[in-house]
Amino acid sequence: MEQPDAMYMDYYYDIKRRLEHYPRISAVVYLQTDPAVAHDRLLERARSAESGTPLAYLEDLHRFHEACLPQICREMQTPMLTVNWNAFGCEHELAKMIFTTIEDNQPLAA
16 A cells, blocks of 8 residues: 655644544544545536645545554544445435444443
């Protein structure tokens, strides 16, 4: 797996530091999208705030998420639900998957 650009690793450590005292996260949902697909969508939206965003930036961001999200989730003992979102999907099915993931990973009552 390709590693993210070194400058993004500062973000990784910042996220880890901020999460130290954060309440337990029930689940992380990663809507995994190919950078080229995300870039095409960005161009189609044509939002002024996103104009000029290069594909290379989205590729770096993708590598960061691929490398760091699983690691952070493991360290935080948080389930990570990864869903291929290249062709979007059904939000109702996604909601069911999220609820199932959360229910399956709830600590047992004492």
